[in-house]
Amino acid sequence: xxxxxxxxxxxxxxxxxxxxxxxxxxxxxxxxxxxxxxxxxxxxxxxxxxxxxxxxxxxxxxxxxxxxxxxxxxxxxxxxxxxxxxxxxxxxxxxxxxxxxxxxxxxxxxxxxxxxxxxxxxxxxxxxxxxxxxxxxxxxxxxxxxxxxxxxxxxxxxxxxxxxxxxxxxxxxxxxxxxxxxxxxxxxxxxxxxxxxxxxxxxxxxxxxxxxxxxxxxxxxxxxxxxxxxxxxxxxxxxxxxxxxxxxxxxxxxxxxxxxxxxxxxxxxxxxxxxxxxxxxxxxxxxxxxxxx
Numbered sequence: 001x002x003x004x005x006x007x008x009x010x011x012x013x014x015x016x017x018x019x020x021x022x023x024x025x026x027x028x029x030x031x032x033x034x035x036x037x038x039x040x041x042x043x044x045x046x047x048x049x050x051x052x053x054x055x056x057x058x059x060x061x062x063x064x065x066x067x068x069x070x071x072x073x074x075x076x077x078x079x080x081x082x083x084x085x086x087x088x089x090x091x092x093x094x095x096x097x098x099x100x101x102x103x104x105x106x107x108x109x110x111x112x113x114x115x116x117x118x119x120x121x122x123x124x125x126x127x128x129x130x131x132x133x134x135x136x137x138x139x140x141x142x143x144x145x146x147x148x149x150x151x152x153x154x155x156x157x158x159x160x161x162x163x164x165x166x167x168x169x170x171x172x173x174x175x176x177x178x179x180x181x182x183x184x185x186x187x188x189x190x191x192x193x194x195x196x197x198x199x200x201x202x203x204x205x206x207x208x209x210x211x212x213x214x215x216x217x218x219x220x221x222x223x224x225x226x227x228x229x230x231x232x233x234x235x236x237x238x239x240x241x242x243x244x245x246x247x248x249x250x251x252x253x254x255x256x257x258x259x260x261x262x263x264x265x266x267x268x269x270x271x272x273x274x275x276x277x278x279x280x281x282x283x284x285x286x287x288x289x290x291x292x293x
Contacts (some may be wrong), residue, residue, distance in 0.1 A: 002080055008061055010034070010084070013041040013051040021107045021293055022096045022126065023088055027055035027081060027105030032133075033061050037102070045280045050092060051165075054084045056108075058196055060257035068245065069192040071199040074206065081112040082122050089123040098289055102264060104200065108131035108209040114210030122124040127292045129285055130247075132263050134204065213246050217286045218252040221263045221281050245258065255284055 011034045015021070024044050034053040041051040045221040057080055058071045071077075092195050101109030102257055109128055116122035220243050243254045257277045258262050265278035288290060 002083055006057065006080075008054050008057065008080065008084075009055040009061055009063065010052060011041070013045040016046050018048060020050055020092075020095065020291065021048040023050045024098045024129075024289070025054065025081075025085060025088055025098050025125075026051060027099070027108045028053065028056060028059065029103030029105050029132075031060065031061065032102070032105075037264075039171075039278070039283075040100075040282060047286045047290075048099075049286075050095070052084075052088045054080070056080070056105075063237055069196060071193070071196040074199040074203040077108045077203060078112040078115055078206075082116060082119065083109050085112070085123045085125070086121070087114075095210045095220050096293060097123055098129065098292075100131065100285070101133070103134045104196050106130040107200075107203050110207040110210045111203060113207075115211055117215065125216055127289070127290065128215070128219070130218060130220045131281070133220055133243075145255065159164075160227040170281050175180075175257040184201050184263045185216045191244045200247075208242075208246070211242070212249060214251070215248060217292050218248050219285070220247055220254045221284065222254065222256050223263045223277065248268055253288065255281075257281065 011163040019166065026034065028034055032053060038055060038185040041053065044051050057076055058067055058069060060066045060068060085097060085099075099113060101107070109125075109130065112264075113125050113128055114249060145181050174271060222239075243252070244250060247254075257280065259277055261275055262274050263277055265275050
C-alpha cells in the first residue's frame with residue numbers, strides 16, 4: 001500500500017537454503033510485469049538472495065483499470081519505489097538491499113536512489129544493477145522521428161531531451177509515428193497515454209541528472225543494441241558516453257554483451273542467442289552482488 005492509499009501487487013522469491021545474503025528489489029521495464037523476471041528472480045534466490053518486485057503504477061498489472069497505461073506525475077514512480085524499499089527492509093532487518101532495474105525500471109531506480117540520499121526516512125540501496133538501461137539523450141539528430149515526436153508530444157518542458165528504447169530495425173521517423181506511437185490525440189497504439197509518455201520523458205531527464213551523482217556502486221549491463229534507438233551512430237555514441245562517463249561520473253562498472261540485443265531472458269523471446277547472453281548476465285550479476293555485500 002503506497003502513501004496515497006494505492007495498493008500495488010508485489011512478488012517475493014525467498015532465498016533458497018543456507019544464509020540469506022541480501023535482498024534484491026526488481027523494477028520492471030515499460031510494458032513489463034514482474035512475471036517477466038521469474039527466470040532472473042529464481043536464479044538470484046538460488047544463490048542466496050531474497051527477491052522482491054512490485055508492479056508499477058500505470059503498468060499492465062496496476063489494480064486500478066482506469067490507471068493502466070496512464071500517469072499523473074513522474075515523481076510517483078520513484079516515490080512508490082522508496083516506499084516499497086522501506087516496506088521490504090522492515091521485513092528483512094539488518095540485510096543490505098540492492099536495486100535491479102530493467103530498461104524503464106532502471107530510470108526509476110536511479111532517481112529513487114538519488115532521492116534517498118536526501119531523505120532520512122528512506123533506505124539507501126547498497127548498490128544498483130541497471131540492465132539494458134533506457135536513457136534520455138540529446139536531440140542532436142535532424143532525423144524526422146525526433147522532430148515529429150517533439151511536435152506531436154509537445155514536450156515543452158524538456159525540449160532537448162527525450163527517451164526512446166523500442167526499435168531494433170531502421171524505420172523512418174514517419175513509419176515509427178504511423179505504426180506505433182500516434183493513435184489518437186491522447187493515446188498511443190500500444191495503449192499508453194501521451195501523458196504517460198510525457199511523464200516517462202520527465203523521469204528520463206531526472207534520471208540523467210541523478211546518474212551523474214556519486215551514488216551507490218553501480219553495474220550497467222548492455223546488449224549489443226538495446227536500451228536506445230541504435231540505428232543512428234550519434235545515438236550509439238551518446239549511449240556509450242552515458243555508460244562510460246555520465247553514469248556515476250564514469251565510476252560505474254559496465255559489461256557489454258556483443259552477441260545479442262537483450263541481456264535478459266523474457267518469456268516471449270525464444271531466442272537461443274538472447275538466452276545464452278542472459279545466462280551469462282545472470283552469473284555476472286550474482287558475482288557483482290557477492291563482491292559488494
